Amino acid sequence: MHVVHSPDFVREAVKRITEAAHAAGGGPFRLSLCGGKTPAAIYEALALEDLDWRNFIITFGDERCVPPDHEESNYRMVSRALLDRVPIPKENILRLKGEMPAQEAATLYEQQLRERAGDEVFIHDMILLGMGEDGHTASLFPATSALGESERWVVANEVAELGAWRLTFTFPLINSARRILFLVKGEEKRKLVEGIARGGGHSYPAAMVKPAEGSLIWLVG
Numbered sequence: 001m002h003v004v005h006s007p008d009f010v011r012e013a014v015k016r017i018t019e020a021a022h023a024a025g026g027g028p029f030r031l032s033l034c035g036g037k038t039p040a041a042i043y044e045a046l047a048l049e050d051l052d053w054r055n056f057i058i059t060f061g062d063e064r065c066v067p068p069d070h071e072e073s074n075y076r077m078v079s080r081a082l083l084d085r086v087p088i089p090k091e092n093i094l095r096l097k098g099e100m101p102a103q104e105a106a107t108l109y110e111q112q113l114r115e116r117a118g119d120e121v122f123i124h125d126m127i128l129l130g131m132g133e134d135g136h137t138a139s140l141f142p143a144t145s146a147l148g149e150s151e152r153w154v155v156a157n158e159v160a161e162l163g164a165w166r167l168t169f170t171f172p173l174i175n176s177a178r179r180i181l182f183l184v185k186g187e188e189k190r191k192l193v194e195g196i197a198r199g200g201g202h203s204y205p206a207a208m209v210k211p212a213e214g215s216l217i218w219l220v221g
């Protein structure tokens with residue numbers, strides 16, 4: 001893992017995402033977006049970039065089990081910050097349907113990915129991930145069943161500490177990406193990242209992200 005401390009967190013994140021987009025060389029750029037609060041400013045800045053948006057294929061690493069217009073919805077946050085501002089074809093935005101029964105939504109999403117991937121795993125050019133102070137990433141929370149999923153790419157995950165279900169990518173899908181970029185802000189999380197970089201934090205789901213062949217960058221702001 002490579003940790004990058006950047007005082008200009010948003011600019012550095014945008015730079016890395018745009019570099020990955022350019023590396024797609026005019027072909028499809030499969031980008032997975034994370035939720036939470038940290039990335040909103042990054043998405044707003046990214047929307048101002050002059051990119052070949054028609055080549056973007058957008059997925060979501062996780063979603064809350066709420067409708068897309070709910071204040072908790074990652075899709076709502078991402079749409080306001082980015083998707084409503086750039087000309088990505090609607091058919092290229094693969095929304096996790098939080099309003100559906102969780103298992104059905106996860107199965108449907110995986111089918112959508114498989115339809116596009118053919119027989120191989122759906123390989124993202126870049127997956128953006130956040131991390132909670134408990135070391136969760138996407139909606140892979142400590143001591144939840146999704147951590148042990150080794151076949152499926154997308155699952156419904158019951159998160160007792162939240163008293164809620166979530167939809168989430170699993171490690172097989174995350175770890176097949178060409179590039180993984182963690183976006184982590186704040187002193188508490190910075191200490192977590194340093195612990196993981198020193199080989200600690202084995203129980204943290206975020207520490208279990210180990211791309212098979214891709215790059216793994218932790219951007220700390």
Ligand code: 6PG
Pocket residue numbers: 034035036037038039061062063064074129130131132136137138139
């Ligand atoms: C979510 C995210 C989650 C998030 C972390 C960090 O749905 O909340 O996907 O994994 O990235 O919880 O969230 P903050 O950026 O709000 O601290």
